[in-house]
Every structure is written in structure tokens, then in C-alpha cells.
Amino acid sequence: MKKILVLVLLFLVFSKTFADCSFKSKMDSYKPENAATLAEKAFQVNNIYFIAVADGVGPSRPGFDIPLTSCIYKNTKWDMLWVGADSQYCASHEALIARAKRYAQNFNKTMVRLASSKLHELCPELSKQ
Structure with a gap:
């Protein structure tokens, strides 16, 4: 029983020590009100x-309002905002997640709207749905 307790305590200590709170330091770069403009700029230079x-x-994909088919997943690029599983040890955990989701939602909605015809070309099965 003591071994289990020691292992649990070590896990908790190491989890907190190695938690990825990097999004917190970058949070000011991810302003939800700027996300749509950044999506438009990326689309203009064909960076979909x-x-x-x-x-x-x-991972969640906020604002990605079309079915996530294997074709789309394989044929498009994805950027990941790391605010998840181990960030519960970070200060303002819920605020970090909320901000990242708002940013991603604004960006993805705009990019889906702008790139929908290209997505249908890449993955014809989207047209059937």
C-alpha cells in the first residue's frame, strides 16, 4: 500500500512540475478578435x-463546421494549441482553454468559409453530404 501511495504522490509532483503551460506565455498572440483577419491573410497567400x-x-476543433473526414485530415494542415490535458496544473486553466477555443473557433469558421470550394475539390465526398 505504501508503494502505491508513493507512486501516486510522485505522479502528482511530476505532473505538476512538467505541465505544459507554454500557451499561457503565448496567450497574448492568440487574441480571438484577430483570428478571422489572420485566417483571411493566410488564405490570400494559399496557406490553408x-x-x-x-x-x-x-483535441477539439472549434468552429470546424464540416464533417472531419479522413480525406480532410490527411490533405490539410493543422496547427495545435496546447492548452489541454496537463494544463490543469497551470494558473487560470479554464481561462486558457476558453481563450484558445474562441481563437480557434473564429479562425476555423473564417477559413472553412473561405476555403470551402478548395476543400470540396480535395475531398469530393464532402459534396455528397
Whole structure:
């Protein structure tokens, strides 16, 4: 029993020590009100990508309002905002996730709107849905 308790305590200490709180230091670069403009600029130079948010066990894709097919996943670029699974040890954990999701939602909605015809060309099965 003592071994289990020691292992649990070590896990908690190491989890907190190695938590990835890097998004907190970059948070000012991810202003939700600027995301749509950045998506438009990226689209203009043919830099089509989407943003996922690592906010738990698996990433969420806020504002990505079309079905995520394997074709889209394989044929498009994804940027990941790491605010998830191990960030519960970071100060302002909920605020970090909320901001990252708002930013990704604004960016993805704009990019999907702008790039929808190109996405349909890449993945014809989208037209059937």
C-alpha cells in the first residue's frame, strides 16, 4: 500500500512540475478578435490550415463546421494549441482553454468559409453530404 501511495504522490509532483503551460506565455498572440483577419491573410497567400485545441484527452476543433473526414485530415494542415490535458496544473486553466477555443473557433469558421470550394475539390465526398 505504501508503494502505491508513493507512486501516486510522485505522479502528482511530476505532473505538476512538467505541465505544459507554454500557451499561457503565448496567450497574448492568440487574441480571438484577430483570428478571422489572420485566417483571411493566410488564405490570400494559399496557406490553408485549421486550428485544433489540445484541451483534454483528444483535441477539439472549434468552429470546424464540416464533417472531419479522413480525406480532410490527411490533405490539410493543422496547427495545435496546447492548452489541454496537463494544463490543469497551470494558473487560470479554464481561462486558457476558453481563450484558445474562441481563437480557434473564429479562425476555423473564417477559413472553412473561405476555403470551402478548395476543400470540396480535395475531398469530393464532402459534396455528397
